[in-house]
Amino acid sequence: MWAVIGLGNPGRRYARTRHNVGFIFVRRMAERRGVKVKKRKYMARIAEIKMNEDKLILAQPQTYMNQSGLAVREIAQGYQLAPRDIIIVYDDLDIPLGQIRVRREGSGGGHHGLRSVIEELGTESLPRIRVGIGPLAGREEATRFVLAPFGEEEIPLLERGLDKAGRALAMILEGRIDEAMNRFNKKDRQTEDNLE
Numbered sequence: 136m137w138a139v140i141g142l143g144n145p146g147r148r149y150a151r152t153r154h155n156v157g158f159i160f161v162r163r164m165a166e167r168r169g170v171k172v173k174k175r176k177y178m179a180r181i182a183e184i185k186m187n188e189d190k191l192i193l194a195q196p197q198t199y200m201n202q203s204g205l206a207v208r209e210i211a212q213g214y215q216l217a218p219r220d221i222i223i224v225y226d227d228l229d230i231p232l233g234q235i236r237v238r239r240e241g242s243g244g245g246h247h248g249l250r251s252v253i254e255e256l257g258t259e260s261l262p263r264i265r266v267g268i269g270p271l272a273g274r275e276e277a278t279r280f281v282l283a284p285f286g287e288e289e290i291p292l293l294e295r296g297l298d299k300a301g302r303a304l305a306m307i308l309e310g311r312i313d314e315a316m317n318r319f320n321k322k323d324r325q326t327e328d329n330l331e
């Protein structure tokens with residue numbers, strides 16, 4: 136069993152914002168399998184699906200971004216999941232829109248949601264998919280940027296990034312996280328782009 140937890144903020148006000156790309160990814164996965172992420176459990180909205188013969192818990196914490204770890208800890212305890220079986224999906228300003236990065240472990244960096252998860256679980260060893268929402272334009276203030284909705288012209292790139300995240304997730308579930316990192320983390324994006 137795995138849990139795929141997208142980070143974001145609950146409520147309509149934030150639904151289409153850049154900071155909610157984790158929520159958007161989880162909702163998209165659920166919709167493509169004909170289910171909704173609506174069951175309230177463990178401080179989150181949850182759906183359960185099957186993917187590659189694995190039971191997958193899809194979750195959107197309802198604790199607001201900065202306290203995401205509270206819900207993730209509840210989900211881990213409730214489903215008796217080890218951190219290595221929890222895949223966190225979240226936005227990253229330092230990655231261009233349309234691109235992703237995959238990591239097996241590491242610090243939370245400047246992302247308050249991931250930092251909360253690491254703090255509550257007591258480990259940096261959990262797989263994650265970072266979905267690009269950048270770059271931050273000029274001198275624009277970061278908080279304002281991440282809490283703004285995606286523009287219509289950005290949607291095709293957003294979809295491209297979400298598609299890549301879906302492929303990366305499938306590889307992680309198959310035990311191929313190193314391959315996913317090699318494929319999606321290259322600085323020269325032409326290699327990956329040419330595979331599409």
